Amino acid sequence: MLDIRVARRQGSFQVDADFKAKNTGITALFGPSGAGKTSVINMVAGLLRPDTGRIVVQDRVLFDSECGIDLPPEKRCIGYIFQDGRLFPHLTVRGNLTYGMRLTPPKQRCIALDQVVDLLGIKHLLDRRPAKLSGGEKQRVAIGRALLTSPRLLLMDEPLSSIDDGRKEDLLPFIAKLPRAFCIPILYVTHSIDEIERLADNLVLMADGKSIATGDAAEMVNRIQSGTNLRVQAGPAATTC
Amino acid sequence: MTEALSLTPLEAEALSLSLWVSAWAVVGSLPAGIAAAWVLARLKFPGKILLDGLVHLPLVLPPVVTGYMLLVLMGKNGPLGALLQKTIGLSFSFNWKGAALASAVMAFPLLVRAVRLSIESVDKGLEAAARTLGARPLRVFFTVTLPLIMPGVLAGVILSFARSLSEFGATITFVSNIPGQTRTLPLALYTLTQVPGGEAGALRLCVISVLLALLALVGSELIARHIGRRLRG
Numbered sequence: 001m002l003d004i005r006v007a008r009r010q011g012s013f014q015v016d017a018d019f020k021a022k023n024t025g026i027t028a029l030f031g032p033s034g035a036g037k038t039s040v041i042n043m044v045a046g047l048l049r050p051d052t053g054r055i056v057v058q059d060r061v062l063f064d065s066e067c068g069i070d071l072p073p074e075k076r077c078i079g080y081i082f083q084d085g086r087l088f089p090h091l092t093v094r095g096n097l098t099y100g101m102r103l104t105p106p107k108q109r110c111i112a113l114d115q116v117v118d119l120l121g122i123k124h125l126l127d128r129r130p131a132k133l134s135g136g137e138k139q140r141v142a143i144g145r146a147l148l149t150s151p152r153l154l155l156m157d158e159p160l161s162s163i164d165d166g167r168k169e170d171l172l173p174f175i176a177k178l179p180r181a182f183c184i185p186i187l188y189v190t191h192s193i194d195e196i197e198r199l200a201d202n203l204v205l206m207a208d209g210k211s212i213a214t215g216d217a218a219e220m221v222n223r224i225q226s227g228t229n230l231r232v233q234a235g236p237a238a239t240t241c
Numbered sequence: 242m243t244e245a246l247s248l249t250p251l252e253a254e255a256l257s258l259s260l261w262v263s264a265w266a267v268v269g270s271l272p273a274g275i276a277a278a279w280v281l282a283r284l285k286f287p288g289k290i291l292l293d294g295l296v297h298l299p300l301v302l303p304p305v306v307t308g309y310m311l312l313v314l315m316g317k318n319g320p321l322g323a324l325l326q327k328t329i330g331l332s333f334s335f336n337w338k339g340a341a342l343a344s345a346v347m348a349f350p351l352l353v354r355a356v357r358l359s360i361e362s363v364d365k366g367l368e369a370a371a372r373t374l375g376a377r378p379l380r381v382f383f384t385v386t387l388p389l390i391m392p393g394v395l396a397g398v399i400l401s402f403a404r405s406l407s408e409f410g411a412t413i414t415f416v417s418n419i420p421g422q423t424r425t426l427p428l429a430l431y432t433l434t435q436v437p438g439g440e441a442g443a444l445r446l447c448v449i450s451v452l453l454a455l456l457a458l459v460g461s462e463l464i465a466r467h468i469g470r471r472l473r474g
Contacts, residue, residue: 047369073372080373086366090388090471099384100374149375 002027002153002185006043006053006063015039017211019204023058025179026186028196028217031206037189038083040206041155044187045080046073058152074103079146079154079184083161085138087130093141094126100149109150111182116144119181120174136167140174147182154178154186160195172198197221248449251442254421255429256449262337262425263405266344267352267398274349274397278356279382300350304410311343311415339416340423344408348401355400359393360386392468399461403454426450 002021007014015036021027029037042048044055046062049070055063057078062071079100087096097113117123120140130138139159146154159175160168176199179186190196196203200217205224213220248256277296281289299307315322317334325331333339363386371381387394409427416423418432430446433439 045373047372072377073369074375074377076373078373080370082366082370084366086364086370088367088371088385099371099376103375103380145374 001056001059002187003054003056004040004044006040006050006055008039008043008048008050008053010039013209015043015209017204017206017209019211019214021185021187021202021204021214023185024183025201026175026188026199027202027204028200029187029189029204029206030191030193030196030200032191035206036209037191037206038157039209040211041080041157041187041189044153045078045155046071046076047080060152077108077149077152079149079151081139081142081146081154081156081159083157083159085130085135085142085162087133087138087141087145089130091129092126093122093128093130093133096130096141097126097144097148100145104149109148111147111150113148116147119177120144134167135163136171139163139171143174143178147178147184151184154184156186156188158189158191160190160192175199193221193224249442251420251429252446252449255424255426255446256453258337258340258421258423259406259425259453262340262344263402263408265338265341266348266405266408267402269341270345270349270352270401271394271398274352274401275356275394277349278353278360278397281353282357282360296353297350299347299411304347304408305414307346308343308411308414311339311346311411315339315342315415333416335416335419336422340408340412340425341405343411343415344405345401347408347411348404351404352397352401355397356390356393359390359396362393363389392465395461395464395468399457403457406450406453406457426453 001023004020005018007016009015013036017036017040029040031037039048043050043053044057044062050063050065052065053063054061054065057076060077061067061069062076062078063069087093088099091099097116101109101113117126120143122137122140122144125133125137125141130141133141139162143159156175160171163171172195175186175188178184188195188199196217203215203217203220204211205213205220277292281293281296311333313319315325315333317323317326317332322333325333331338333342367385367389368381371385372378376384406425407427408425409431412423412425413428413431418424418428424432426446426449430443430450433443433446
């Protein structure tokens with residue numbers, strides 16, 4: 001179970017998210033740009049500190065403002081795939097892939113380099129530098145790099161947004177395969193209904209920094225598309241945290 | 242002809258002393274320079290403007306003032322100088338170590354400026370990514386930040402090395418003009434201009450200085466290009 005309840009004030013913007021998600025499959029964090037989605041997963045990753053709240057991933061408390069728990073990012077065992085890839089430009093693809101793997105104690109490694117390289121089809125890229133890769137190739141390497149730390153949760157922040165449309169089709173099947181192939185839940189930030197229909201099992205709807213509804217992805221997409229006003233329905237429930 | 246091209250013992254002494262003193266000045270101040278640059282680029286704290294000013298002081302003060310302050314502070318009877326002499330037996334007064342210290346202090350602002358600029362241009366997102374991959378802050382610095390700022394560090398090293406080679410005022414004030422200890426190229430040149438018939442020797446030292454500086458600049462440019470190519474893939 002992922003149990004996430006975070007509040008943080010950023011200038012005049014208030015992020016206030018509260019949701020639970022299953023330990024399997026892909027949970028999409030959906031909402032318009034500026035809804036606070038990235039802030040929420042940055043808090044889950046430990047890159048941003050909530051003012052108050054509690055973050056539990058697979059029965060491990062990562063943050064709890066009341067108990068004074070705040071694990072640094074490197075202790076959270078969470079893989080993060082950023083919107084812009086963020087591959088290390090001074091290392092080869094192989095160096096990037098093994099960067100986190102070598103920092104993971106051998107006992108905790110449950111994902112092998114060969115397995116990831118095969119699944120993502122990046123064997124021919126291993127000795128290249130990130131500057132020579134296309135957008136799609138970069139994101140596949142970034143996914144591999146995060147997977148190789150054998151994380152308990154994968155965070156993806158609009159991983160397809162910097163890739164042109166034709167190439168998205170290549171990457172979608174890879175992402176869809178991940179939860180089952182490696183038994184890792186994914187928290188997937190997007191503002192694309194299409195990606196949700198293709199990938200997500202569950203959906204958390206966000207607007208104006210608040211999580212306003214949670215539920216089965218297919219059902220929620222139906223309701224969004226049929227124009228039901230989710231905000232009114234879910235409003236009271238979301239405020240009782 | 243070949244005689245004119247080979248160095249006299251005096252010239253050789255001044256040249257090798259210059260290289261030795263400058264090398265130690267750079268190597269000795271590099272860790273402190275990178276640390277100061279990082280603090281100025283990344284941290285916010287009250288009094289930061291003061292630290293910034295202190296680092297840059299040698300750039301704007303007359304070198305004689307810097308040399309005199311070193312003499313008062315680090316000389317045999319200076320508070321810091323006496324303490325270092327007593328605790329670890331390190332003395333800076335009137336020897337090549339003092340010359341290296343004077344050069345290091347004078348070149349410090351140039352080193353810090355170059356490194357600071359390159360630290361400010363490092364994408365913090367890459368450092369955040371390294372943290373999520375399991376690296377502690379110190380490891381992130383050595384495996385991500387430092388390799389990425391290498392061109393800047395190198396530029397700083399070359400600049401401060403060149404500045405050390407040309408150091409004169411602070412050195413002569415702090416550790417005087419002692420052959421074989423503190424008489425570097427500029428001091429040797431100055432000495433020759435003070436004696437009758439020294440013009441030819443002074444001119445030769447002048448040419449040596451120019452060649453040395455050119456060599457340093459061309460070398461740094463070549464290395465910077467090489468590193469740039471590697472980063473671009």
